[in-house]
Amino acid sequence: MRPSPVLRAERSPDSGLRERRDLRSRARLDLLSRSGGPVRYWPIALVLGLVIAAVVGWRLTRPAPVPPPVVAYSEFARALTAGKVREILVDQGGSRIVAELKAKELVQGHVVATVATSVPARGVSVEVLERWAASGARVRVSEHGGRSPEQVLQLLSFVVLVGGVSYLVVRQRGGHTKGRFLPTPPSRQLTLKDVGGAQEARADLQDVIAYLKDPARFEAMGAKCPKGLLLVGPPGTGKTLLARAVAGEAGVSVITAAGSDFNEMYVGVGSKRVRQLAEQARKAAPCIVFIDEFDSLGGRRGRPNRSGEEEVTLNQLLVEMDGMGGSEGIVWMAATNREDMLDPAVRRPGRFDRIVEVGLPTAADRLDILKIHARTAKLAADVDLERIASLTVGHSGAELANLLNEAAIMAVHEGTGEICARHIEAARDKILLGRVRAGVVVSQSERRLVALHEAGHAVVGLITCPEDRLHKVTIEARGRTLGAAHFAPDVDRHLHTRRYLLGVICKALGGRAAELVFLGPENVTSGAGGDLVQATSVARRMVADFGMSDEVGLVSADPSAHNGAAPGSQMLSQIDNAVRALIRTEADRAEALVREHRAVVEAVADALLEHDVLSADDVIRIAAAHGVEVEQALSAV
Numbered sequence: 001m002r003p004s005p006v007l008r009a010e011r012s013p014d015s016g017l018r019e020r021r022d023l024r025s026r027a028r029l030d031l032l033s034r035s036g037g038p039v040r041y042w043p044i045a046l047v048l049g050l051v052i053a054a055v056v057g058w059r060l061t062r063p064a065p066v067p068p069p070v071v072a073y074s075e076f077a078r079a080l081t082a083g084k085v086r087e088i089l090v091d092q093g094g095s096r097i098v099a100e101l102k103a104k105e106l107v108q109g110h111v112v113a114t115v116a117t118s119v120p121a122r123g124v125s126v127e128v129l130e131r132w133a134a135s136g137a138r139v140r141v142s143e144h145g146g147r148s149p150e151q152v153l154q155l156l157s158f159v160v161l162v163g164g165v166s167y168l169v170v171r172q173r174g175g176h177t178k179g180r181f182l183p184t185p186p187s188r189q190l191t192l193k194d195v196g197g198a199q200e201a202r203a204d205l206q207d208v209i210a211y212l213k214d215p216a217r218f219e220a221m222g223a224k225c226p227k228g229l230l231l232v233g234p235p236g237t238g239k240t241l242l243a244r245a246v247a248g249e250a251g252v253s254v255i256t257a258a259g260s261d262f263n264e265m266y267v268g269v270g271s272k273r274v275r276q277l278a279e280q281a282r283k284a285a286p287c288i289v290f291i292d293e294f295d296s297l298g299g300r301r302g303r304p305n306r307s308g309e310e311e312v313t314l315n316q317l318l319v320e321m322d323g324m325g326g327s328e329g330i331v332w333m334a335a336t337n338r339e340d341m342l343d344p345a346v347r348r349p350g351r352f353d354r355i356v357e358v359g360l361p362t363a364a365d366r367l368d369i370l371k372i373h374a375r376t377a378k379l380a381a382d383v384d385l386e387r388i389a390s391l392t393v394g395h396s397g398a399e400l401a402n403l404l405n406e407a408a409i410m411a412v413h414e415g416t417g418e419i420c421a422r423h424i425e426a427a428r429d430k431i432l433l434g435r436v437r438a439g440v441v442v443s444q445s446e447r448r449l450v451a452l453h454e455a456g457h458a459v460v461g462l463i464t465c466p467e468d469r470l471h472k473v474t475i476e477a478r479g480r481t482l483g484a485a486h487f488a489p490d491v492d493r494h495l496h497t498r499r500y501l502l503g504v505i506c507k508a509l510g511g512r513a514a515e516l517v518f519l520g521p522e523n524v525t526s527g528a529g530g531d532l533v534q535a536t537s538v539a540r541r542m543v544a545d546f547g548m549s550d551e552v553g554l555v556s557a558d559p560s561a562h563n564g565a566a567p568g569s570q571m572l573s574q575i576d577n578a579v580r581a582l583i584r585t586e587a588d589r590a591e592a593l594v595r596e597h598r599a600v601v602e603a604v605a606d607a608l609l610e611h612d613v614l615s616a617d618d619v620i621r622i623a624a625a626h627g628v629e630v631e632q633a634l635s636a637v
């Protein structure tokens with residue numbers, strides 16, 4: 001239960017993947033070594049700092065010269081005619097004249113030996129200088145073009161400062177491309193032994209490995225290596241890992257880049273980087289060029305929000321790929337989660353024409369991945385990797401790696417010396433439900449409300465959605481929630497029935513139904529916000545994408561079914577009505593179930609108030625004690 005907007009952390013296969021996406025990044029144990037290394041700014045900053053300190057120090061230690069009083073030109077001319085001037089200095093490029101007098105005089109209240117006057121710029125010609133010299137005064141013209149040494153130093157430091165800042169900006173913005181895209185040598189690569197599961201992807205990549213290992217064998221048959229491969233799949237499924245493993249297996253180096261490396265606001269920088277990448281690849285051949293997050297480089301041209309510069313960069317990439325004959329031994333690999341965003345031109349034969357699907361791991365794949373990551377972990381005898389694999393339906397490789405890593409961290413904190421089953425269980429709860437927030441103070445009335453809400457989810461979910469097994473119900477404040485009824489699918493499911501999806505909606509609305517039944521319509525809370533998001537999104541997909549509503553029928557709202565355009569307003573309003581009707585029906589069903597099993601919901605809520613956390617077995621026992629049998633077997637999860 002979230003403090004304000006959301007009350008639950010109950011999960012469905014659809015929502016689970018999305019909620020866990022951000023965890024993937026934490027599991028990136030094998031981050032790509034980015035070429036180029038860190039930019040060293042400190043020497044430049046040091047030089048700039050020294051120059052500025054020198055100027056400031058010089059100014060502070062040097063007594064500031066008192067400027068001579070400025071007099072009218074007529075007074076200066078009078079003094080010159082009277083023979084009182086010993087020396088004339090033409091300063092500031094001829095716009096200022098400084099006259100040294102033969103004897104000190106009282107000028108503007110001060111006794112001075114020097115006065116200054118202004119003349120129009122370039123107003124002092126050679127004839128004037130000769131005339132002044134003829135009057136007996138010594139005439140000098142400033143050698144610094146009118147600037148004092150102090151001004152010259154200031155100007156110099158300004159130039160150095162501007163130069164330094166410009167250099168930093170250019171370097172930061174990518175004008176300075178030296179050192180980018182350096183190949184990672186084969187000695188630092190992984191092999192396919194480091195990749196769990198992904199059997200189909202491995203099979204697809206065998207050709208590339210074989211070609212890169214022995215190109216002559218293929219060339220003798222006139223065969224060319226596939227030039228570009230596109231690894232497509234959800235985040236954290238091991239696409240980057242596979243690219244590195246292919247390079248490792250073939251014993252070639254790999255040059256890595258990210259699509260965003262080429263996105264620059266400065267004209268020409270993106271295409272320059274593409275050229276540089278291709279140049280590095282030619283030098284390092286045979287090699288693999290791997291571009292991660294490829295959609296930000298290879299996105300559809302002409303799309304709104306896509307700048308002209310991005311299109312030029314993509315064109316440059318296509319030109320570079322076309323310019324390679326296929327015999328250089330350069331294999332381009334790119335990874336994306338958004339294949340639909342790519343420009344059709346990048347998938348043309350001769351470019352990224354081989355699609356390698358890297359999907360979420362199956363139960364056997366998950367076991368494989370867990371075994372790989374357990375190689376370096378110290379597991380206790382009670383850890384059953386097969387059981388963990390069966391409980392982690394929908395988890396990506398990155399999430400599994402993260403699970404073991406979190407468990408290892410917990411074991412270190414506990415000082416147990418090995419990772420036990422309870423660490424893995426706690427790590428799973430932490431990842432799925434968030435860290436326990438011991439400091440959160442929840443009033444008794446709010447605790448009861450949360451308990452009723454979660455009991456509603458649990459009981460309605462157990463009845464309407466037996467495919468998703470109840471894991472546990474809790475009213476501990478964790479992460480951003482105040483409580484959760486956590487369900488998880490027990491097997492990999494690729495298709496969902498209408499009955500199951502309606503059950504998911506009903507289960508999501510079970511919390512609000514319990515509030516309504518026990519507290520009345522005036523006392524329902526804001527905590528069901530997240531439940532409504534989940535219910536609405538499932539209902540919308542059922543209506544708009546899966547043809548599961550009579551009102552809209554078997555018409556898809558997907559833009560690709562409407563020549564890329566959004567469906568018409570009449571259809572959109574039909575969809576809205578159908579979604580609303582579907583949710584209304586399921587909300588009524590949830591409410592009816594809570595009323596029917598009111599005693600069970602209340603007993604589960606009371607037990608939650610007493611124990612904070614209930615296992616699926618506890619809930620099922622309470623239900624059985626009230627004469628309600630649910631399908632889920634005891635100790636299933």
Ligand code: ATP
Pocket residue numbers: 024027028029030031194195196197198233234235236237238239240241242292293335336337369372396397398399401
């Ligand atoms: P993204 O699409 O977000 O770039 P990705 O598909 O490229 O993600 P990787 O970066 O390859 O995912 O994987 C991240 C981490 O997850 C890896 O470093 C590894 O620890 C783990 N991992 C993912 N898939 C596997 C796998 N099949 N076998 C072993 N470890 C894996």
